[in-house]
Amino acid sequence: MGTSGPPTQLDPPLNARPGGRSARVRDAVLTAVYEELAEVGYPRLTVDNVANRAGVHKTTVYRRWGSVDVILVDALHRTTADGWRAPDTGTVEGDLVAVTTEIARTFGEAHERAIPSALVAAAFQSPLAAEAMSAFYAARQHAAAELVVRGVDRGELPRAVDPVEVVRAACGPLFYRIFITREPVDTATARRCALAALAAARAGVI
């Protein structure tokens, strides 16, 4: 894995206009790497199989990304930059419950869970994937913290709260059940986790 040659006349320049062939190839390859990862797991992920699944010639994939790790990191960066925004229901409780409920729903269904679970698993085996995952969660936590800031502005929470810490307190116990203790989560669990984090925030502890 990792052979790469010089570009040929047949290949359009990288970073071509959005919607051009280069963007379509990237789209197909980044979608394929997630699907392939969910199906076979990181240890058996290969550039050749990702290229096959994407319907893109493997030489093109090797030249552009070089290795499965680089494809995976590119896919994670694309997901990180997907413009996810915190829900805005009008109350901090409604917003935080919406976030934890989204997590419980995503990981509660086998089909929905396959790709994110495979990504969490891959982070244990690839330092590059681990770094990209960490950046993904940092971005998501930062975006979700916006709902805490709005709650503070509305006077629902004390000024001194650490917005990201409230997000961690709400989401942490859910991820812990899903990936560490492997206990079931449902919408009631999700709600309780959000309320617990808000109680701690109101008590001035986080």
Added chain:
Amino acid sequence: MGTSGPPTQLDPPLNARPGGRSARVRDAVLTAVYEELAEVGYPRLTVDNVANRAGVHKTTVYRRWGSVDVILVDALHRTTADGWRAPDTGTVEGDLVAVTTEIARTFGEAHERAIPSALVAAAFQSPLAAEAMSAFYAARQHAAAELVVRGVDRGELPRAVDPVEVVRAACGPLFYRIFITREPVDTATARRCALAALAAARAGVI
């Protein structure tokens, strides 16, 4: 992996007296499977290498356990039954901070972290390991919940709290940082996680 023959005269009966050859072999093999796992990771774990590291003939290991998964599960069961008890400092806050601090210390140092991290990673790849890990955490949470029960008995927490849920609320955000978002944890983080869980418990939310 998985060949096994009938016992021979050279092998002592399984479940021989503690301290006998059978117990020493088990000890060596279960210690070796953790060390080997931490060193090479689950995908490259083999019965032969575990046997080599333990200094036990591989035929003996195949006959007794049959596969690396069975060795790993046996090791996890031994760890689960190690008699771990919740700390008893005299206050629920002291006890819960002691538990979260132990987690932060264990996973804060590369040397201490190697085996438990490798076990969490293995659970993503082996359903048998995942089940044994789940049983391990269920037992640990149950044992730790004792400190919440004592706190309730001393009148430090409301009668209605769910003791295991308080443990999850305290420990979840730590494991989340360590294994999902891959953010650093220290004793201040550990203390804050314990205090947040207690605030939620006092507020009657968990």
